[in-house]
Amino acid sequence: MIPIISIVGKSDSGKTTLIEKLLPELTRRGYRVATVKHDIHGFEVDREGKDSWRHKQAGAHTVVISSPEKIALIRDVEKDLTLDEIRRRWIQDVDLILSEGYKKDVQPKIEVFRKEKHKKLLCTKRDSLVAIVSSQKFSVGVPCFPLEDMKGLSNFIEKEFLKSKEEKEVSLRVDGRTIPMTPFVRGFLTKTVKGMLSSLKGCKTFQRIEIRIEE
Structure with a gap:
């Protein structure tokens, strides 16, 4: 099963920036990484007036936009999906999933903390916290990495969550x-x-190899 790590933190802590810095190091090591962004306020990825937007407005439950380089899926959902549900339904052929947000999900979490903006951590080990990225040191039972130490953080992720290429x-x-x-x-x-x-x-x-048997 593809491992999931949630990058969490309070507002303006630098979650997106951390993912931007972490991705090149992981991909340089040969890993394929998917990302999931949680938006509790809702969002629109299509542009008004475009053909795909018109399909959706006309009542399509699912709209797929496909090109030779990429594909996008816009689909109605009945509830806020968990990361496990997203993984099972739509993410394949990657080695790791990094999510931004999902602080209430059960997946392992790495918290970004900036002491100049926040007074205390958002998560504890009981919240599945596995590491902290901060300029401040913490004694909470999980490793703490400097804000710029993407190599050290990648080593930790590789050791704890990723299997070697030889393992299947x-x-x-x-x-x-x-x-x-x-x-x-x-x-x-x-x-x-x-x-x-x-x-x-x-x-x-x-x-x-995939085998599917239906009764």
Whole structure:
């Protein structure tokens, strides 16, 4: 399952700036990163008068804008989705998800703190706080990184949340639920599926395997 880390902090703490500085270091190391921005006030990504905007205004539940370089999806939702729901429904083929906000979500959090703007931390370890980025030192049981130390922060993320390129993730989902597997079962499943595929035409090499069985 793709790991998620929420970058949290009070207003004007520098959450977006941290993500902007962190992304180049992680991508330089070969990781593919997705980002999710939480906006509790609502937002519009389309421009009034454009064809896709007209589709939505006419009643389309989902609008997809596609080009040779990128794709965008605009979709109505009935509630504020959790990060896990967003991950399961729409994010694939990445190594890490960084979210901005989502301070009430259960995912691990890195808090950005600026002592000149705020008096106390927003989160504690009970809120799934795993690290702090600040010019101030804290003794709260989690590592604290200077505001400009993207290498140190990336080392921490890499060690705690990212697997090496040689390791392959195997997951089993039944009716939308992730089923825990012991190392033996995971290894047995991997070898069995790979052995089966090796006998099929066009399956000698692959990057990702997906099997879907419906009753």
